[in-house]
Each structure stands twice: as C-alpha cells, then as structure tokens.
Amino acid sequence: MVTCAIIGATGAVGMEVAKCMHSRQSTFGPTAPALYAxxxxxxxxxxxxxxxxTIAAFDVDLVNSSSYDYIFLAVSGSFSLEWAEKLTNGGKTVVIDNSSAFRYHDSIPLVVPEINLAAIGPDDKLIANPNCTTAIAAMALHPIHAKYTIETLIVSSYQATSGAGEPGMQELLEGTRKQLEDLAAPPQPAKMFSHPIAFNCIPCIDKLQDNGYTKEEMKVAWETRKIFCAPDMKVSVTAVRIPTLRAHSEAISIQTKDVIDVAGVKEVLATAKGLVVKDDTANDVYPMPLTSSGADNVEVGRIRQSLVFGDRGVEIFVCGDQLLRGAALNAVLIAEAMEGRKA
Amino acid sequence: MVTCAIIGATGAVGMEVAKCMHSRQSTFGPTAPALYAxxxxxxxxxxxxxxxxTIAAFDVDLVNSSSYDYIFLAVSGSFSLEWAEKLTNGGKTVVIDNSSAFRYHDSIPLVVPEINLAAIGPDDKLIANPNCTTAIAAMALHPIHAKYTIETLIVSSYQATSGAGEPGMQELLEGTRKQLEDLAAPPQPAKMFSHPIAFNCIPCIDKLQDNGYTKEEMKVAWETRKIFCAPDMKVSVTAVRIPTLRAHSEAISIQTKDVIDVAGVKEVLATAKGLVVKDDTANDVYPMPLTSSGADNVEVGRIRQSLVFGDRGVEIFVCGDQLLRGAALNAVLIAEAMEGRKA
Incomplete structure (x- = not known):
C-alpha cells in the first residue's frame, strides 16, 4: 500500500491535495494521507x-520514522529549503515540493506530468512543482510549441487571490463585504496584498527584481524555458492580481518559428491532455474563472491570428484553477506517474 | 456666454460631463448645461x-431652436448616427459625440486634445470622442511615440464595469452582494454582460469581428492609428472585463523603431500632460483602479525594458478613469480647446 503525507495540510493547497487524492481514487485514493502542519x-x-x-505538528524525525512513499510539501520556500532534502529520508521518500525553493536548481526536475515526465530520473527523490501561472499556461502552450516551435511569449495575467492562499481569498471576501456596506468609505487595510484588492487590481506580485520585473513574472519565464527545454525562448510577463477567488487567467501572444494558423492550433489543442478548448466567442464561449474554478482541465479559447506577428503568431486566452492545475493536481499527477512507472 | 447641452444626461457619462464642467470651472463652468434624455x-x-x-425629453427641433454652442452626445451609436449631424444645426453648434458612430469616418476628426487637436479644422462641427481604452492608453503612448516611433503594440486590458454604464456597475455590485450571501449558490443571471461578472473576468467585450478579434479590441487598433496618424502601426489587443467599477487598466508591450530605454521613457512621460508617473514598484507604487478612479490624470508605471523586444521595446502598465479620461473629461477638454481657439 502506498503511503503519503501532506505537510502544510491546513493551507489552501494542502487541503486541495487531500481532496484531489480522494476524488481521483487513483494510486492514493484508498489511503488517507497523514497530515502535518x-x-x-x-x-x-x-x-x-x-x-x-487529526493534524500532527511537523517534526522531521517523526515524519521520517514513518517512511512515507510520497510527501507533498505545501509550505513556504524557506521551509522547503530547510527540510525538503532531509524529508527524502535517505532515498526512501519522494518529496514533491510546491514552493519555488528548488525549481531553478539544474539537478532538480521541474515537472508538468503531461509535458516532461521524462525529466525525472530513476534516482530523483525531490521533484519541484511549477508556479501556478506557469503550469496553467504550459498546458496550452506545450502542444503549440511541439508543433510550431514557440520563439516568443508575451503574457498578461489575471491572477486570483488564492495565489496568496486561504487568507488571500478571505481578504478579498471580507474587503468586498466591507466595501459594499459603504462604497464611499476608505477600503479595509490590506494584509495579504500590498493594497486593498476589493474592486481593485494590483500589477505587482512577489518581489521586484533588478530588471524591473517581479519574481512572479520571471518565474513564468524561467520555468517555461526549463519545462520546455527551450533556454532561448523569449518571455515577457506582466503579472496582475485581480479580485477573483481561485482561477488564474492569462492573455498570451505567441510568436513561432514556423508558420502557424488558427485551424492548426485548434486541431492540436483539441486532442491535448488536461485541456479543454472553449473557443466559440460568437456564442459567448471562452475561458473564464467562473467555469474553470474547481475544474481539473485548463480552458483555452479566443484563438486568433496575431495582428502583430502575422502568419508566425497567434493570440490565446487561458484560464485554470490555481489550486488544482496550478498546484495540488499537478503534484498528485506527478506522484501517480512516478508510482505508475514502478508497476 | 457659452451655452451647452448634454444629451443622454441620465447616463454615467452624461452625469460625468456635467460634473467635469462644474469642477473645472473653465469655459463651461459658470453656466448650467441643458439636460436631455x-x-x-x-x-x-x-x-x-x-x-x-430638470431633464427635458430629446426632440431635435427643440434642441436646435436653442442654438447651443456645444452639445455633448452621451448616447448609443445608433442614436448618434441618426441625430449627430442634424444637431450641428447648420453649423451653429459643435457636437462632440462619445459613441463610435463617426470615429472611423475619414472626414470626422477623432480627437484626444493633448495629442491631435490640430485634426479639427475651422469648419468641423462634428467631433468624435475616442473609445475609453484607446484614450487612456494614448495618454502614455503618444509621448513615447513622438520620441521613439512606435511600430508595434500588444495590449491586454483590465476593463471596469462602467464601460457598460451605470447599469454595468450596478450589476457588479448587486451580483457581488448576492454572491457573498452564499458563495456556493449559482451566480445572479447576467443582463448587462454575457456572463456574471462578480468574482469573474470575461475575455470578450463588444461584438466578434471576422478576424477573431472583438470590436472593442479593433477599436483600440483603428483609433490609435487614426489619432497618431500612424496607419502602419501594428496593434493586437485582448480586451477583458474584470470586476472593478470605473477605471480601466492596460498592460502594454511596445516595440519601437528607435532604440529605447527606461530612463528616456520616464523622462518623456514625466512632463507629459494628463499623465502621472507612478513607478516605484519597490515601494508598492504603480497604477491601480483604487488610485486612478475619479482622477483626471492617467497613471503610468511598471516601466521596464522588454524581455522580448530588447533595446527596441518597453513594457508599461496604465490605469485611468473610464468615465473621465475615457469619456467625459476628454469631451469637455475638446470643447474647451475649441472655444479657446476663438479667443
């Protein structure tokens, strides 16, 4: 019997990992995970x-003494940095880390299972789960890349408050409730975000880097290149927080090496895994947080020829559940696939 | 004494025109406008x-009998199409139309006063006011264009519900209120928008065109080219409605003919009219609906070298009040400037 633990079990991502495991009834379905916080x-x-x-207090020796087959880390980067390698327990346990702590280490695989499972070698015990904005976009971008070779990406994100966990979502709900009591009153002071998020949008997520981009923006660039094995891909991102709950959207301009057309893109996306094409704008069918929240599949639509890159470009709009595809589901799929390999 | 009328005075834009006139205490300040609906x-x-x-019922003969110096039309495109030219009253009245009805006619000037006032000839009596998304972006883009020559624009918008007028804003507020009573309940059915807008975003504004872009997206392309006298500028837009009230934001990637750098852009934007540079990301200073709502000036920030276009590109983020710079203020400024010319 495969055993596993979730560390950071009380957070939004941790809770989704448990839900995901149960609802998929796959490798991990039958056995309740051990929960640590x-x-x-x-x-x-x-x-x-x-x-x-019942939640147990995290203690590395206690955890290692149980020799879990898989550990899902849904904690901060600094916590992961301190404990992730120790939790591999001398090779007995696979640790799947949702933080950004190890994503940019050359020796640590960064994995979206539908794309680069092959990056996980037989001895790899620590696997990095990608950033949510990256993982959601990658589902639609990789099939396009495989067929046409993407050279350039320009991404504008519409990111939900769940990116700041359960407290982020609560801050949106509470702030909105208060604002509706008196629209003219000053907004509730922000705690999870730099500014009040109710009826606002905030064009800054994570820390500013030397090049003027935020770390969130650079994560999409760094991680897409690593997952796609495309070190020369040019990626420019604007990451914006908007007042939604748990699905990220992204408007993406794509410039390709090969000539590309809308029909060909629709064809390749129609059969791609983890993706649902919602592209009937005339009938009001397109990706939205409303329809993609709580869904496993990333929605893609608004597929049209680029007016800037011409026959070497398309524009798309994607939307995916930040907690599922952007975090928990991706992690569980990695574990399932690794377990499947053994069989 | 300069006299004027507002037709469509009960709508969100019509009301803002009256407010704008009064608060500016300029040409139009001292005299109350006549209101028609x-x-x-x-x-x-x-x-x-x-x-x-008191609101009077619109009647073309009644309006023309008053020979107003200026008429502000804050009505639908079909209404403007039917009445705008007649309301110029044989050349006695200047009509400033906020609809899209005449924007693309070669003989009708489409004007942002800070940019192309010279497009208004001495005999022009019908003037088109630009689309809100266009006007807000133009304030930041034109100074950059004048210095570096913009060749390509890629725009993703974050548009407020005021773009659908007062009923649009009410639908957001009511829908949000209802949703907060029961988060698990199905959302309120949409009337003003294609889908519920509370805690959602909708990547489709206005009608779908044959090229896969919406009319809102193409308006930005068509109008920016006309206002800038830049018929060859390549413009690709994704227009998205988000749950905010009255300020539009836009993430814009700019590719220029000349080599461009962040310091040079900041310098030219610092002295541009109608614009305020909010560009200190490290200290959480950037454009936001929260700070630009109700403000005359468009905010610009997140100015950084493009990671895609290199030394021939920058990225910026702009935010402006949709009802003011995007509509009422621009119209009042046109009238002020035209009156000023006579002096």
Whole structure:
C-alpha cells in the first residue's frame, strides 16, 4: 500500500491535495494521507473526504520514522529549503515540493506530468512543482510549441487571490463585504496584498527584481524555458492580481518559428491532455474563472491570428484553477506517474 | 456666454460631463448645461453640482431652436448616427459625440486634445470622442511615440464595469452582494454582460469581428492609428472585463523603431500632460483602479525594458478613469480647446 503525507495540510493547497487524492481514487485514493502542519495547528481535527483527520505538528524525525512513499510539501520556500532534502529520508521518500525553493536548481526536475515526465530520473527523490501561472499556461502552450516551435511569449495575467492562499481569498471576501456596506468609505487595510484588492487590481506580485520585473513574472519565464527545454525562448510577463477567488487567467501572444494558423492550433489543442478548448466567442464561449474554478482541465479559447506577428503568431486566452492545475493536481499527477512507472 | 447641452444626461457619462464642467470651472463652468434624455426620463429632476436640473425629453427641433454652442452626445451609436449631424444645426453648434458612430469616418476628426487637436479644422462641427481604452492608453503612448516611433503594440486590458454604464456597475455590485450571501449558490443571471461578472473576468467585450478579434479590441487598433496618424502601426489587443467599477487598466508591450530605454521613457512621460508617473514598484507604487478612479490624470508605471523586444521595446502598465479620461473629461477638454481657439 502506498503511503503519503501532506505537510502544510491546513493551507489552501494542502487541503486541495487531500481532496484531489480522494476524488481521483487513483494510486492514493484508498489511503488517507497523514497530515502535518505547524505546532499551532497540532491536534486540530480537519474534516476531509476521508473523514475527520487529526493534524500532527511537523517534526522531521517523526515524519521520517514513518517512511512515507510520497510527501507533498505545501509550505513556504524557506521551509522547503530547510527540510525538503532531509524529508527524502535517505532515498526512501519522494518529496514533491510546491514552493519555488528548488525549481531553478539544474539537478532538480521541474515537472508538468503531461509535458516532461521524462525529466525525472530513476534516482530523483525531490521533484519541484511549477508556479501556478506557469503550469496553467504550459498546458496550452506545450502542444503549440511541439508543433510550431514557440520563439516568443508575451503574457498578461489575471491572477486570483488564492495565489496568496486561504487568507488571500478571505481578504478579498471580507474587503468586498466591507466595501459594499459603504462604497464611499476608505477600503479595509490590506494584509495579504500590498493594497486593498476589493474592486481593485494590483500589477505587482512577489518581489521586484533588478530588471524591473517581479519574481512572479520571471518565474513564468524561467520555468517555461526549463519545462520546455527551450533556454532561448523569449518571455515577457506582466503579472496582475485581480479580485477573483481561485482561477488564474492569462492573455498570451505567441510568436513561432514556423508558420502557424488558427485551424492548426485548434486541431492540436483539441486532442491535448488536461485541456479543454472553449473557443466559440460568437456564442459567448471562452475561458473564464467562473467555469474553470474547481475544474481539473485548463480552458483555452479566443484563438486568433496575431495582428502583430502575422502568419508566425497567434493570440490565446487561458484560464485554470490555481489550486488544482496550478498546484495540488499537478503534484498528485506527478506522484501517480512516478508510482505508475514502478508497476 | 457659452451655452451647452448634454444629451443622454441620465447616463454615467452624461452625469460625468456635467460634473467635469462644474469642477473645472473653465469655459463651461459658470453656466448650467441643458439636460436631455429619453422621454421616459423627461421631467425627472437631477441633483447636480449646479443644483437641481430638470431633464427635458430629446426632440431635435427643440434642441436646435436653442442654438447651443456645444452639445455633448452621451448616447448609443445608433442614436448618434441618426441625430449627430442634424444637431450641428447648420453649423451653429459643435457636437462632440462619445459613441463610435463617426470615429472611423475619414472626414470626422477623432480627437484626444493633448495629442491631435490640430485634426479639427475651422469648419468641423462634428467631433468624435475616442473609445475609453484607446484614450487612456494614448495618454502614455503618444509621448513615447513622438520620441521613439512606435511600430508595434500588444495590449491586454483590465476593463471596469462602467464601460457598460451605470447599469454595468450596478450589476457588479448587486451580483457581488448576492454572491457573498452564499458563495456556493449559482451566480445572479447576467443582463448587462454575457456572463456574471462578480468574482469573474470575461475575455470578450463588444461584438466578434471576422478576424477573431472583438470590436472593442479593433477599436483600440483603428483609433490609435487614426489619432497618431500612424496607419502602419501594428496593434493586437485582448480586451477583458474584470470586476472593478470605473477605471480601466492596460498592460502594454511596445516595440519601437528607435532604440529605447527606461530612463528616456520616464523622462518623456514625466512632463507629459494628463499623465502621472507612478513607478516605484519597490515601494508598492504603480497604477491601480483604487488610485486612478475619479482622477483626471492617467497613471503610468511598471516601466521596464522588454524581455522580448530588447533595446527596441518597453513594457508599461496604465490605469485611468473610464468615465473621465475615457469619456467625459476628454469631451469637455475638446470643447474647451475649441472655444479657446476663438479667443
């Protein structure tokens, strides 16, 4: 029997990992995961699809003594940096880390299972899960890249508050509630975001880098290049937080090496895994947070020839659940695939 | 004494025109405008900064008999198409039309006063006011174009519900209120938009065109070229409605003919009219709906060298009040400038 643990189980991503495992009823379905979190959550009982589960306080020796087959890390980058390698427990445990701590290490595979499972070697025990904005876009971009070779990407994101976890979503809901009581009142002070997010948008996510881009923006560039094995791909991103709950959208301009056309793009996307084409704008069918929230598949639509790159470019719009494809689902799919390899 | 009328005075833009006139205390400040609307609003008393004003039912002969110096048309395109030319009253009245009805006629000037006032000839009596998304972007783009010659624009918009007028804003507020009562309930059915807008974003504004772009997207292309006298500029736009109230934001990738750098762009934008540079990302200063709503000036920030176009490109983020710079203020500034010319 395959055993696993979720560390950071009380956060938005941790909770989705448990949900994902249960609802997929795959490798991990039958067995409840062990749940770990910070000492202040220890003893707390969480209601899950597996029934009520009690949270244990994280302790590396305690965790390692259980020799789990898989550990899902849904914690901060600094926590991962400190503990992830130790949690591989001398090679007994595969650790799938949702933070950005190891994504840019040459020796650590960064994986979207539908795209580059082959990046995981037989001895790899620490696997990085990509950034949510990257993973969602990659589902639509990789099939296009495989057929036409993408040279350039220009991305503008419309990112949900779940990117800042459960407290991010709560800040949106509470701030909006308060603002609706009195539209003329000053907004609630922000805690999770740099500014109030209710009825606002914030064109800055994560820390500013020396080149004027934020780390969130550069993550999309760095990670897309690594996952696609395309070190020369040019990527320019504007990452913007908008007042939505749990699905990220992205408007993407694509410039390709080969001549590209809309019909060919639709054809290749229609059969791609993890993707649903929603492209009937005349009948109001296109990707939206409303329809992609809670869904496993990334929605892609608004597919049209680029007016800038001509016959070597298309424009698309994608939307995907930030907590699922952007985090928990991708992690569970990695573990399933690694377990499947053994069989 | 300069006299004027607002037709469509009960709409969001019409109301802002009256506010703008009063608060600027310019050419039009001292005299209350005459207010006209549809017969169902006739007799209604509107509270304005000029005091209570009574709405009259629109009737072309009644309006023309008053020989206003300026008429602000804040009505639908089909209404403008039918009445705008007649309302010029044989050359006695200047009509400034906020609809898209005449924007693409070669003989009708399409004007952002800070940019192309010279497009208005001495005999022009019908002037088109640009699309809101176009006008807001143009304030930041034109100074850059004048210095570096823009060849290519890629724009992703984050558009407020005020673009659908007062009922659009009400639909956001009501839909959000209802959703907050029960997050799991199906959203309120949409009337003003194609889908519910609360906690959602909708990547489709206005009608689909044959080339796969929406009319809103093409308006930005067509109008920017006309206002800038740059018929060969390549422009590709994704127009997206987001759950905000009255300020549009835009992420813009710019590719120029000449070599361009961030310092040079900041320098030229710092002295441009109608613009405020908010570009200190490290200290959380950038354009936002929260700060630009209700403000005359368009905010510009996140100015950085393009990672795609290299030394011939920059990326910027702009945000401006849709009802002011995107509509009412631009119209009032046109009238002020035309009146100023006579002096």
């Amino acid at each position: 910070s000492p202040r959550s220890a003893g707390k009982v969480m209601s899950t699809l597996y029934g009520d589960l | 549809s017969p169902r609003s006739a007799g209604k008393v509107m509270s304005t900064l000029y005091g209570d004003l």
